[in-house]
Amino acid sequence: MTKQQVEAVIERIRPFLQADGGDIELLAVAGNSADVRLTGMCAGCPSALMTLHVGVETALREEIPEFDSLRLA
Numbered sequence: 342m343t344k345q346q347v348e349a350v351i352e353r354i355r356p357f358l359q360a361d362g363g364d365i366e367l368l369a370v371a372g373n374s375a376d377v378r379l380t381g382m383c384a385g386c387p388s389a390l391m392t393l394h395v396g397v398e399t400a401l402r403e404e405i406p407e408f409d410s411l412r413l414a
Contacts, residue, residue, distance in 0.1 A: 344370045373409035
């Protein structure tokens with residue numbers, strides 16, 4: 342799994358986060374895991390973990406079969 346693969350998926354879902362006043366930043370890719378940071382309205386949103394797990398992780402698993410985990414920094 343490469344940083345470019347993860348970035349491509351994040352770029353595809355980023356407009357949905359930005360529509361709600363937030364954003365996502367890819368910090369690092371290590372092995373089959375990625376570290377991200379939520380910014381803007383997403384940073385303090387009570388639904389942030391749900392967004393990460395249902396939205397971002399699902400998209401990553403669909404596009405990158407070897408993807409394992411997403412960590413929030």
